[in-house]
Amino acid sequence: MALDYSALYPVLIMVAFAAALPAVHLVAKSSRAVAGVSVVGILASMGLVLYYMMNGYPVPMGGPNTPLLQFDVFAALFALVFQSVALITVLTSARYIEKDRHQAEYFALIMLATAGMMLTAMAVDLITLYVGLEVASISTFALVAFRKKDKRGAEASVKYLVIGGLSSALSLYGISLLYGITGTTNLAGVNAALAAMPSGLDPAAWMAIALLVAGFGFKVAIVPFHMWAPDVYEGAPTPISGLLAAGSKKMGMVLMFKVFIVALIALKADWQVLAGVLAILTMTIGNVVALQQTNIKRMLAYSSIGQAGYMIIAIAVATQFAVEGGIFHIITHAFMKGGAFMIVAALSYVALGENISDYKGLARRAPLIALSMAIFLFALAGIPPLSGFWSKVILFSSAIDAAQVAGQQWMMWLAVAGILNSALSLYYYVRVIKYMFVDEGVSTEKLKIPMSMSVAIAICVIATIAIGLWPNPVIDICSQAARTLFPI
């Protein structure tokens, strides 16, 4: 029987366009043309994903009992998230890097990274999962190092490469331990094998869990594996920081969902408390440290760590409702955080500094940009009726819901910690808003943001507001996606 590749087509489109980009650059010699072709590629791939969503999903790829890739609602939803992030990154980058060399490679790497992320979302096998992770990681290593003459960039890229490599190694080791215990690399198979084992946790399984938490924890930047994130976000070209925060980090969450909710759910009782503690630590440390930042990229990086803490609640609670909240949060966060980073990129393109104090008086210089930034920051802080509010509501309420079960009352603390942290985070978000709207800046000269960047920002603003006002359809699809992880 011939293998049906149709599940791979969206990924293949991205790869094909990525491969074509150097040729396009050779002919057209303009970064805009390259960016334009990339946009076409991303849109084509998105179109195919949408087509699948409407007209039924392709059959799983691989052997009949051991599928490797499965294109379902979950994969489609995350493919759309990753593609949207890639789209805004490309739109912002077109002007941002126009003076740099190797532009075709830059855009090609963005598309390859996206392809890798899409693969992880489709993977139903530990090996394909790992392949996707590596494709995405290696591409982003190069992207972070793109401005190799920039000292901060060079430092960031070395840090990112070393830590990224380490985290890959740790997760690979964890994966091989799992294989050793269960004799299979299929996610569902791992779970079935673990569930069939006699009670009492194998020490090797403990090791595997610890290694996987550490390996994926680096990707998601969970405390205490978060140290690299602020430095790398600060040193990377800003659109790439956005890609890391809004895309790569979400891939880490996909990995965690796949491994913990699908493959290790049988051991839930053993890792739940650990995940809960990590969630609370992550949100608290992220938010507290964000309070003290003076550089806006670092502030956004730490706030991202805080937000990752909220997402870990989904793992700790591990109910379908919680995963639904986690997925919802990933979607909203991609647009809020992505948008905020694109604004920072756009502003540094027009020569505004990256210190938070440089944003003083911005409302006079670029009123629409300041307004958009305020919308993102309010959404991140969870002020209704913006999108970030709903995702927090579902996440926190899933914890309260789960706490109704005897023996799990401690989960109430996840919600309490989340809410206290939201209040804390408000302070540093509002401080930026205050700078932009209340304080007087040193200059009142108007800032003119290039069209393509404005489009990228506008996409994020519209998504942030629209999801806030009409959360229904998104909640629906998130709940369908969450259901795919909980086979009954």
Place this chain on the structure above:
Amino acid sequence: MFENIPILSLLLIVPFVGALVTIGLGKNPKVAKYLALVFSGITLVLATLVTMNFSLSAPLGTSFQFEENYEWVSQLGISYHLGVDGISILMVFLSALLVFLAVIFSWDVEEKTRSYMGLMLLLDLGVLGVFMSLDYFLFYIFWEVVLIPMYFLIAIWGGPNRAYASIKFFIYTHVASLVMLLGIFALYFTASPLLGHPSFDMGQIATVSGDMGHAIQVIIYAALFFGFIVKMPMVPFHTWLPDAHVQAPTAGSVLLAGLLLKMGSYGIIRICVWTFPNITMEGQVLIAAIGVVSMIYGAFACLAQTDLKKMVAYSSISHMGIVLLGIATMTDLGMAAAVFQMFAHGLITAVLFMTCGMFQHKAGTREIPLLGGLAPKIPIVSTVMMMGFMASLGLPGLVGFMAEFSVLTATYDWAGLWVMIPIASVALTAAYYLWAMQRSIFGNLTTKIDTEHIHDAYWFETVPLAVLIGLIALFGIYPRLIMDIIVPSIPRILTGVI
């Protein structure tokens, strides 16, 4: 009259569209002002129409009027459910009125006029939404929406220490709202199994709240009550208020004291009392104590102030204490009087803050020791201030008297001679107002400020004040106009039925 028109939604749409139009088209400050005037005017007209058409003769069983109910986020049981009863309709009218008057009063705002006017309309939207929502979630959203325009109004157009005050305001009240949100969640998750389906509907939840375990009822009650008394604000959670008031621009203070504080007391009546009448009954003494302490503490704090505006801010704490005391009695009269006091305080406090703002503008200071003998120089301002003080200290014939008197009567019926304690605060109130008046507008003309070029009230100051004073006198002489609207809605609240 409004069978086919979603009139309550219109009340939300008009200020919202108004805010967008004003911010979009108001490049010229003059245009912005007129746009804001028109849109807040239409809102006021609509609110007045709704109030006039509010049926007083509806049979007691009928719950809310002009109801609108649509599913919103069906998965979670969130609905877009609006409706008014005798309590909310008064607050809706008060909101529309105060915002309209505040727009007029702000006629001399020249800096960033369009954002200013747009934010006023957004604030209108939020406050009206809070008073009309019958779904916890919708209620919470509007509750939070109110914070943003108020934050900007203080942070951009406020006094010298505005950055500190605005952030303090935002964080304080946001934390309180988050605690309230936790309470709402707990309520939702406890009520949904009892109802058999997820629901945030206030009415539906009120029907099953009595079946919840006692401990969980108390916990939820505490969380919600905390959220509301911070907003009211009651001692010891009041410290954000003087800062916010002193720094806010005059119209901001008017809306803050006139409307935002009412959101707190409205929440206690609409949510705490209605959903958990039994728990309120159990906590009656504690609630009354918080109210009385706030009354006395606020009054003493007023005596110590030298800044007129700060004094008025503290007096708000004292007067909102009266509202809480009225609620604590859990009698028909006490509850009705509490609502009446909310309405009265809204009118009176607007006058007081406006006159304080005028002093700042005209004399350049609000420091009482620097003022003195200004009555002959600025007769209109001084007269209005005097009337405001009189209304606030409860002079018979003005609206404040009726409210305070009813609350104290209800307290006497419930607690007997303990009523002497809150009455003491009435005496203190008279003392600080008269003392402030004597020092600031009577006596010898001051030499500490430039009184040569001092100018009496402008038209845009006189008009709103005249309207307010007129209403204060009208409802003071003929309180039935208000009481007739409030009274039929009270028994339902006290017994917890829909």
